[in-house]
Amino acid sequence: MFFLEHAYLIPLIPTASFFLILFFGKRMPKKGAEIGIAALAICFAMALATNVQWRDHVNKAEHRAEEQYQLTHTEAGAEAGAEEHIEFDVEPIHESWTWWSSGNVEFSAGMLLDGPGVMMLFVVTLISLLVHVYSTDYVGGDRRYTHYFAFLSLFSASMLGLVMSESTLQLLTCWELVGLCSFALIGHWWEEKPNSDAALKAFITNRVGDVGLICGVIILFFGAGQTFDILTINQMAVSGDISHLVLLVASCSLMAAVMSKSGQFILHTWLPDAMAGPTPVSALIHAATMVVAGIYLVARLYGVFFEGFSIGTSSVNPLAVIGAVTVIGGAGLAFVQNDIKKVLAYSTVSQLGYMAMALGVGAWTAALFHLFTHAMFKAGLFLGSGSVAHSVHSFDMKEDMGGMRKFMPKTFVTFTICTLALIGIVPLAGFWSKDEILAGAEQLGGPGGYKAFLVVGLIGAFMTAAYMTRCWYLTFWGEPRGHAADEEHPPHESGPSIVVPLYILSGMSMLAGFANLPNTRFLSWVPDGIAVRFEHYYEPKGEYFPAVLGSFSHPDFNIGIALVSTVIGALGIALAAGWYFKDLGPHGITRRSKAARIGHQVLVQKYYLDWLYTDVIVAAVKGPIARGAYWFNQKALDGVVDGAATTAVRTGRFVYDKIDQSIVDTLVDGSGAAAEGSGQGLRRIQTGRVQQYAALLFAATAVLAGVFIIVI
Amino acid sequence: MDDLLLNQFLLLGAVLFCLGVYGVLARRNAVLVLMSIELILNAVNINLIAFGALHGSVAGAVFALFVIAIAAAEVGVGLAIVLLIYRNRRSVDLDDMAEMKG
């Protein structure tokens, strides 16, 4: 159990490589790429080993439970028991170190490893390693090659930390870190303003959702009795120790975070703009790993959501609704994009909607399985588009591509395989995972079930088929246009660093579906040991997962739905192929029909959401605030300053006029006048007349004599 | 009213003295001022003689004689001065002699 117990090393290795690349990368012969690749290779190996050991762990738990059962049920009839599936608990690997404690609250960090975590470890390390290898060719010679690899390592470390978080605080920290890395990597070529704008848009839109995340964490903290521990929170949610209202509010609050990070309507607007980053980044972050962080959050805290939204017993809840809207909305926007990466971005939005919808209807395993398969084929699609763009130096399908299958056969083959997987053609991966979602929408839920979402899912499948066929046609078929038609430097197939990851991913797209083969009578020839392996090993079994609740159930494979979805997918392909290959259908309708033009305009303007956010909401907030601040500055602050100055001037003048001139000068002049006046007065004694002097003399004598004689 | 009282003579002298003082202060003619001075001197003499008679001593009389002699000298010199002033100013009006006016 070494790798299980020491799985916390897995995020630490890319962290170390981040610092190593920052400090030493520029001096290395491959400019730091070798450190990154080596680190991720080690991580992938460790993730594989962890997965193997987890499998052993689950098997052991199963055997132990079987032995218990045998011991207690020997009398009752061992035969009946052998047929049943025995419920057994799988203990998650839980390590926790106290970060710091304040009062009676402990802030801890650590590792919580169970099914979904182990699966995500595999996905993240695999895709990250392939992207690292791909990037050595794709961004070779770039101005910030070393920093690019440093951030790739940091991102991998953060994502791995996120999937192994044992407390909501740790999850929050890693969430923010992946957002930071996304910002840094989207704005990799920040010298061009659109790129830095896109990075800012991504970060700020995610911030809006992060408010929800923080509020949700706080609500759960208090609701679960002042603890951040995910295991405890789930246990208390499942066992009913947290009130339903608290869980509902927390779920709604966390929904905001899911909407922003996982590109659900209406906070999805950053995802298409994020295509301004390098294509490997788009493949890693905005297709396979970071955008699924929101889905992973819901999966992790599924007890909270399941009980909060009453997923098992109702027929509609916010999670499912938003997922459904996202499916249709994203698919619609994919039709009017000329940039190949934008098509794939909206496709990602739509598929994330599928995952959210799956979680919303209660098909937990389906959602995570779809996450797994989607990571494979979407990364393959992105890397394929990058391969094409790398040779024609442009992403515009209508301008610079066309007929690429002649120039780039390997890319063509892998791209086709991944496209079919996305559309959901049997037996490729997308078929199995999407089908499980549709089956869940059909079967699960309370009165009436989630059948409405089944319809949505089918429509989404149709649209997915159509737009992907359009994209596939515009890129690889038809006559070469623009750069692709360059006679001097015709586009050529990409090197092995690019093509080998494409091979691996398309191979996974073909095989990954078999990880969760359902066990029905059509496939009963599949031995038990292989069927539903994904669910068996990766679905958490324990008191902390709502599977123990009666309202939770697993959808069964429904052959009818499978057939219908396949037909619809084929229909979509056929219609789009007819439009493009054979020029069937109402071409030029937007010129003739005003309704069609308006609809097209709405799609091109992305449902006017960007306009709403920027020109309406933000302007409404910042306008008054800016005006208010300006008024305050001019009237209040300047008024104070001017007022102080005016007061000082007036005081000075007052002092001068009243005090200095009137009082002080009066005193001074007065004393002078008094002296002069008294002098003038006393001058009258000096008459010059002797007799007067004599008179004064005698009078004084009389007075003195009088005083001396009479008084004394 | 049987005896002569000392006070009678002294008071007489006081009256004479004050009249003389009034004359000195109030008269404009210089000669008249000198006359008033004589009155004063006579008052002093009366005092001297009276005290001499009181104590039966001849010193009072002797002093009075000396005073008389000095009064004579003083009047002589005084009148000489007045004459000089008259010669210079053609007037012995004391009001006109206010050179010390300041």
Next chain:
Amino acid sequence: MVAQSLFFYAIAAVIVFSAFRVVTTNNVVHAALYLVAVLASVAAQYVLLAAEFVAATQVLVYIGAIVVLFLFGIMLTRSRVGADQGLTHKHWISGAATAVALFAVMAYALVDEFGWSRTPMPADPRIRAVNGSNTATVSDSIFSTYLVPFEAVSVLLLAALVGAIVLARKD
């Protein structure tokens, strides 16, 4: 001694009245004549006090010489003969006030010190008559006890004489 008192008051009345007229009359010559009256009356008082020699000297010197001098002075300074309006200041009030104040002080002091009935004059003033006359006594005193003052007064008289001549001569 009723007769003495009587004489005293009579002579005193003359003195006071004459002195008053000296200082208030408008006529300069009349003032001189009133002065004569004062001086003569004072001499009479001296006789009353048994100082005959002094009385005689008073008459000889004062009236005989000094008043004559005054008359000469009046003549030489062309004082207006007859009534003269401008002989008293216009501020004679202050002089009068001063004189009155002075008299008040003196009177109070005298009355306070000597009283009315405490200091009578001796009945017979001639107590220490040596040769039976005042003159003899006085001359004895002058030429023995008061010789130096006598000589001094002589010199003074001389100086005054010389001074007066110097001052008054025409040159």
